[in-house]
Amino acid sequence: MVVRVVGQQFAWEVHYPGPDGKFGRTDVKLVSADNPLGLDRSDPDAKDDINSENQMHVQVNRPVLVHLSSKDVIHSFGLYEMRVKQDAVPGLQIPVWFIPTVTTAEMRARTGKADFDYEIACSQLCGLGHFRMRGFLVVDSADDYQKWMADQQKGSQQAVARRSRRSSSGVLLSSSRNWRVRRSSSWGSVSPFSTNASAAGSHDSL
Numbered sequence: 001m002v003v004r005v006v007g008q009q010f011a012w013e014v015h016y017p018g019p020d021g022k023f024g025r026t027d028v029k030l031v032s033a034d035n036p037l038g039l040d041r042s043d044p045d046a047k048d049d050i051n052s053e054n055q056m057h058v059q060v061n062r063p064v065l066v067h068l069s070s071k072d073v074i075h076s077f078g079l080y081e082m083r084v085k086q087d088a089v090p091g092l093q094i095p096v097w098f099i100p101t102v103t104t105a106e107m108r109a110r111t112g113k114a115d116f117d118y119e120i121a122c123s124q125l126c127g128l129g130h131f132r133m134r135g136f137l138v139v140d141s142a143d144d145y146q147k148w149m150a151d152q153q154k155g156s157q158q159a160v161a162r163r164s165r166r167s168s169s170g171v172l173l174s175s176s177r178n179w180r181v182r183r184s185s186s187w188g189s190v191s192p193f194s195t196n197a198s199a200a201g202s203h204d205s206l
């Protein structure tokens, strides 16, 4: 499987191409709290794309190719159990790959830790919120992975419907999606995209 991971102060955004296997176009001008990847939903390739924040699900025993980049400063994508550590650099897409061979559930059984999780650590001091830049890799069985993906697809279709309702009514609807709640708390006031258009404009290759 192929996935894009974008580091930002202070979270990991994960972009899945969806069933068509094609990543939709992204544009920094479209980046918002609702659309952290700047995905252009009018692009046919983007229609089935999935994004998640600080949560990366993969299927056991399948090679995972990650195209790694950053929106702002240099971060470092660390998956210690996979022996993966790679800087995420603005303006570059850096490929890194691994094959997960032990599911999260199996690791919990082996270690006797019911709360074991594979962690995605940022191992580059990237700003004041560096300490909380932390995601999780979930290694699923094939069945669990399909279920998760189906759930995400449903969720993203609902989000698209919500967005179009909102744009027609001009009323901000509240959302129960966890990632959005987390987004608002982790985004804070430090994002260069929230206030400074010229800073965003300099990262065209996002």
Ligand SMILES: [Cu+2]
Pocket: 007, 008, 010, 074, 075, 076, 122, 123, 124, 125, 126, 130, 133
């Ligand atoms: Cu970081």
